[in-house]
Amino acid sequence: MRAPRLPSTRLFPVNDSREEELFDEIEPLEETEPAQRPAAVRRRPWLPVVLFLLTCGSTYWTGLHMCQASKPVPGRVAADGAPVRRLDPTGTLVNAGLFSWGLMSILLAHEMGHYLQALRYRVPASPPYFLPLPFPFSPWGTLGAVIVQAGDRADRKQMFDIAVSGPLAGLVVALPITVVGVLQIETAPIVRLVGGMEFGEPLLLQWMIAWLHGPPPEGHTFVLNPWLYAGWVGLFVTSLNLFPLGQLDGGHILYTLVGRFAHKVAYAVVLIAIPIMIIGQLTVGNSLLYLPMLLLVMLMGLLHPPTADDTVRLGPVRHVVGWATLAFLIVGFIPVPVSMAEVPEPDRPPQANEQPQTSRDYPFIPPVAAIHTTISRTVTTSTTVSVRHETSSPGAVSSFRSLTRMG
Secondary structure, eight states, X not given: XXXXXXXXXXXXXXXXXXXXXXXXXXXXXXXXXXXXXXXXXXXXXXXXXXXXXXXXXXXXXXXXXXXXXXXXXXXXXXXXXXXXXXEOHHHHHHHHHHHHHHHHHHHHHHHHHHHHHHHHTTOOBOOOEEEEOOTTTOSSSEEEEEOOBOGGGSOHHHHHHHHHHHHHHXXXXXXXXXXXXXXXXXXXXOOOOOOOEEEEOOHHHHHHHHXXXXXXXXXXXXXXXXXXXXXXHHHHHHHHHTSSSTTSHHHHHHHHHHTTHHXXXXXXXHHHXXXXXXXXXXXXXXXXXXXXXXXXXXXXXXXXXXXXXXTOOOOHHHHHHHHHHHHHHHHHOOSSOEEEOOXXXXXXXXXXXXXXXXXXXXXXXOOOOOBEEEEEEOTTOOEEEEEEOBOSSTTOBEEEEOOSEEO
């Protein structure tokens, strides 16, 4: 294809033969091709929709077990004066719906941030494939989602925009949902329980609760709602994706910021993480939860491949946005997200007005029902914030456990 000739009227005459040579040296413009989807998507366009609906169902099913509601039984009180509570079926159905809607909104925003940017730059990419994993195999009902993308078609700037748009879009939805959950926290008397699960809390959630509520009244606890649980999962998943490894969002972002130096960072993260997990397992326990994820990332490729053009400049604004996004890992990551807790039942004599509690007074499956914040002073005068949510089911306690100290 030849380039079009210049108009015949010229300010400066040019020799016709020289003009022909000039036009021959001009390379023709390549025709812009629309973004293509992978062949698997073209053959099965219904698969992303089916997986999305199945994940909605699995998160709702998980919400039925993890966000059960309860109501007091008239005339029944425990030894500490707290009313005996029974499962509220209607409230549980509503809670499960709110949890599923909140969590799926966060995940959908995250994945659509990636997908829409890929469409914008005409980089071949599939729609998000959501991965359902219902309770009891997962405490939040999903493994997230994946997008199949042709990485060698995006240059440095395009890869940065595609990678950073997911976490930012997810946080735009996750932060308001978390704030709504924190604002809707209610207080209730603490119920003494034995055993159960503990959920660690990120720094950001600690700050939100301390800022908006402070410690609860003595002998009381904060009641956890499904909004806060969905927000907790959203913050956790976002921070997990920001680790600077391989094909994770953090790996894409760091490579576009520092180039091949990101490979050294990836090796350093692995060499530091493995000893920490081993030492933590021997001392605290439940520190190997990230080992399957680390092995999966290593199988997918620990080192980020080059982009279509690594020489494209990002500019100062993208550098600031990239480093700020990676910094969320500090306030959103949870070293031990889930662990088993043992809360011993204290020996005490029976109380005069105590009513026996039967199994029908409790939900069958341990729910996520309340959180309790306690402030304790250490010998160094630093303050340890411990957030605990407790259930009304025997043998089951869930808690957000503090893993850091704030002065």
